[in-house]
């Protein structure tokens with residue numbers, strides 16, 4: 507039968523969700539499931555009361571109409587204040603578009619920038635949503651690498667060599683460079699010196715620089731975060747962020763993009779992003795008022811963020827310690843976000859690939875993780891390190907049991 511679906515719809519997938527139906531089925535049939543597959547802090551860290559109150563107040567005041575498409579003024583002003591406060595950036599109202607999560611911003615960006623056959627630069631392992639979003643608009647991704655042997659940093663010399671080797675036509679078609687900093691899935695915070703080189707490279711190849719900084723306040727273990735908005739002066743760029751992670755409010759679905767520059771490219775992009783916002787009329791209005799209070803009430807946020815990040819740090823470090831004791835795993839210590847991305851020793855194990863590993867882990871041990879290939883890195887897996895230590899310990903023990911069960915016969919002695 508001829509398909510009714512569009513050709514590009516075949517790229518629409520989300521590896522974070524691929525076992526959700528199965529794990530729910532198993533749970534409903536009495537199996538204990540430990541779900542470490544989705545980065546949803548609000549399950550373990552309730553959204554702060556002052557935000558909930560603001561949401562309720564907006565509902566009580568019947569703010570249930572369409573809002574301005576680009577976002578309510580109160581929220582836009584709070585976002586402007588935030589970037590001034592944290593990064594010393596002066597933004598204008600026209601530089602900010604509020605979206606239904608960063609997820610919607612990614613759709614706007616790709617739909618607005620990508621013609622069939624255009625390219626965009628990503629770094630492996632990438633955040634899993636980046637690629638389907640680009641592919642479905644006909645992009646041909648070009649990949650740089652995070653270097654696992656170098657704490658998942660980016661070797662910009664290698665990147666330059668790779669880019670120089672690209673055919674001229676491909677170089678010309680590079681539309682944007684996409685980064686997640688801090689990174690999902692590795693938890694890496696990039697050094698300022700690396701970011702500065704990436705800014706130069708984006709500039710040299712006329713790529714719009716896009717920095718997804720949704721975890722910019724979740725930084726620990728002594729790392730120092732630098733926002734692209736602070737250093738990409740004079741180079742067209744978009745910074746993405748939102749409420750999901752820094753405010754532990756994933757379900758409010760509030761994201762935003764800021765475009766601080768005012769060159770002709772930035773002006774075009776800003777105008778087009780606004781058109782996309784108009785096209786979908788509005789996002790959730792009461793949630794925007796809650797977000798205005800969430801971001802604008804710095805005192806309350808300061809009270810929340812300290813304890814929140816310190817708990818995340820303990821949980822990540824705890825899980826890291828256990829994982830790094832496994833003889834089958836190699837693990838880099840994260841210093842941002844709340845993910846850990848170990849590599850399993852494929853030479854010692856009999857898994858066909860990481861999809862089989864993830865599948866077996868769910869079916870036999872009841873632990874749901876995400877396969878590394880969903881982030882562009884075979885032979886790895888990602889765990890979300892938000893659950894309390896006792897849960898993480900149980901899950902990691904089960905991971906080790908599975909690894910031991912699937913070791914190659916020659917390793918039986920040890």
Ligand SMILES: Cc1ncc(COP(=O)(O)O)c(C=O)c1O
Nearest residue numbers: 607608609633686690748750761
């Ligand atoms: C790097 C990154 N960007 C965007 C998102 C999605 O954000 P939102 O909830 O704002 O759509 C996530 C969620 O895990 C993420 O890790």
